[in-house]
Amino acid sequence: MTREKTTKADMQSTICASAGLFENSTTCLLIALPIHFARSHQQYLISEQLVHSIRELRKSILKEFQASFTSERPINTDVIDNHKQLEFEDSLAGEKSVQTIITHDAIVLGGGPAGISCALELHENKADYFLIDRNSSLGGQLPDITNSIRNFAARYWDSGAAVRDDLEALCQKVGLCVQSAETIERIDLSTKTLYGLHQTYRAKAIFLATGTRRRALPIERLQEFSDNVIWNVEAHQEKVKGKSIAVIGGGDNALLDSLWLAQRCPSVLVVNRSDRFRARPDVVRDVRNDQRITVLEHTEVVSIDGESGNMQSILVRDNRTDKTTAYPVQMLVERVGTVANTEVFCGQVELDGAGFVAVDRFCQTNLDGVFAGGDLISSDCQGIARSVGDGMIAARSILKYLIAA
Numbered sequence: 001m002t003r004e005k006t007t008k009a010d011m012q013s014t015i016c017a018s019a020g021l022f023e024n025s026t027t028c029l030l031i032a033l034p035i036h037f038a039r040s041h042q043q044y045l046i047s048e049q050l051v052h053s054i055r056e057l058r059k060s061i062l063k064e065f066q067a068s069f070t071s072e073r074p075i076n077t078d079v080i081d082n083h084k085q086l087e088f089e090d091s092l093a094g095e096k097s098v099q100t101i102i103t104h105d106a107i108v109l110g111g112g113p114a115g116i117s118c119a120l121e122l123h124e125n126k127a128d129y130f131l132i133d134r135n136s137s138l139g140g141q142l143p144d145i146t147n148s149i150r151n152f153a154a155r156y157w158d159s160g161a162a163v164r165d166d167l168e169a170l171c172q173k174v175g176l177c178v179q180s181a182e183t184i185e186r187i188d189l190s191t192k193t194l195y196g197l198h199q200t201y202r203a204k205a206i207f208l209a210t211g212t213r214r215r216a217l218p219i220e221r222l223q224e225f226s227d228n229v230i231w232n233v234e235a236h237q238e239k240v241k242g243k244s245i246a247v248i249g250g251g252d253n254a255l256l257d258s259l260w261l262a263q264r265c266p267s268v269l270v271v272n273r274s275d276r277f278r279a280r281p282d283v284v285r286d287v288r289n290d291q292r293i294t295v296l297e298h299t300e301v302v303s304i305d306g307e308s309g310n311m312q313s314i315l316v317r318d319n320r321t322d323k324t325t326a327y328p329v330q331m332l333v334e335r336v337g338t339v340a341n342t343e344v345f346c347g348q349v350e351l352d353g354a355g356f357v358a359v360d361r362f363c364q365t366n367l368d369g370v371f372a373g374g375d376l377i378s379s380d381c382q383g384i385a386r387s388v389g390d391g392m393i394a395a396r397s398i399l400k401y402l403i404a405a
């Protein structure tokens with residue numbers, strides 16, 4: 001049987017947060033171990049002096065810790081003191097063990113544009129929230145964007161990393177409540193419990209903003225020729241010039257890239273797995289009318305050939321006849337979309353037909369108190385502006401939900 005009790009002592013939260021935060025530090029172990037011992041043997045009857053000295057020691061370690069991460073990890077020390085905790089006493093074979101769960105009213109999972117935006121709005125409204133991200137710095141996909149950012153109605157940025165730097169500076173300025181470098185491995189959405197690598201967390205409301213990753217295609221020898229495979233033409237303009245190129249995909253990105261490449265490369269092959277293109281009709285028409293572009297329908301790239309890491313050809317299979325044909329190609333552009341990062345809450349929340357989390361216009365999922373936004377909820381309309389908007393909407397929904405709960 002598991003019994004749940006809420007502790008009042010702020011001292012315990014201080015200790016446990018220290019233990020979680022400094023898990024890899026010897027000093028932390030020096031603090032955490034005696035406390036753990038004291039807790040399991042005396043049930044929190046620790047003298048006030050000991051608590052005081054631990055707090056002081058913790059403060060100085062925290063300062064040092066923050067100093068070493070200031071540019072990368074905005075951490076609000078107040079938050080750590082404010083963590084409320086649930087203590088579990090498990091009786092297993094007569095042995096008592098105590099497990100700590102960090103609780104907040106709202107937990108934001110994912111520190112990309114959607115998560116940051118949600119957390120900022122919750123912060124603005126003085127909510128009890130906490131943002132968790134597995135990376136050591138915030139920004140999600142932003143550091144991967146090498147092109148300039150021209151479609152986020154705030155200003156022009158030279159790259160995604162520049163947007164990230166500005167967002168991170170903002171988070172630090174307002175003192176956003178963040179735990180970075182914490183991977184959530186599993187979530188039980190029925191109890192809204194998040195099982196992290198370092199800690200367990202629980203909330204009344206959760207905002208899922210875990211984003212997406214590039215779809216991986218099962219192409220033979222892809223790794224061997226990885227230098228000749230790109231996902232973003234704009235970021236590799238010099239690399240693609242004068243090369244024979246194949247573009248995989250049938251969406252806007254794939255076809256717009258093909259049109260751009262046709263003006264700079266001797267040959268452009270578009271490989272699409274069906275005869276339906278998801279791209280805008282005008283773009284599809286332009287591609288079909290462009291004599292420099294060859295469109296292959298109902299086809300898939302199955303393998304790559306070449307020498308010393310230099311791609312020389314690709315093998316393309318017709319998925320209606322299974323017939324394979326080799327085409328001379330020196331570079332491959334994979335524009336096949338993204339996959340939603342839903343693994344940690346797999347099977348618990350309703351998804352749409354494309355595997356993205358289904359939400360209503362308030363970013364509410366089919367589960368009470370569970371909200372989602374950003375790239376995670378849309379396969380066909382992804383972007384920084386949309387994610388930031390979703391974060392704001394979700395925060396407002398969460399605030400309403402918390403008041404009603």
Ligand SMILES: Cc1cc2nc3c(=O)[nH]c(=O)nc-3n(C[C@H](O)[C@H](O)[C@H](O)COP(=O)(O)OP(=O)(O)OC[C@H]3O[C@@H](n4cnc5c(N)ncnc54)[C@H](O)[C@@H]3O)c2cc1C
Pocket residue numbers: 109110111112113114115132133134135138139140141142144145146147148149150151152182183184185209210211212232341344373374375376382383384385387
């Ligand atoms: C190459 C490239 C170019 C782009 N160019 C543009 C552009 O020009 N303009 C534009 O508007 N958009 C662009 N985008 C898209 C834009 O980056 C995304 O739309 C945006 O980052 C989505 O934000 P998000 O918060 O929904 O998700 P993400 O940015 O993907 O953030 C998700 C976060 O969740 C965290 N996370 C996931 N799972 C866990 C877990 N289990 N535990 C803890 N943390 C977890 C991840 O670490 C990540 O930080 C581009 C993207 C790429 C890759």
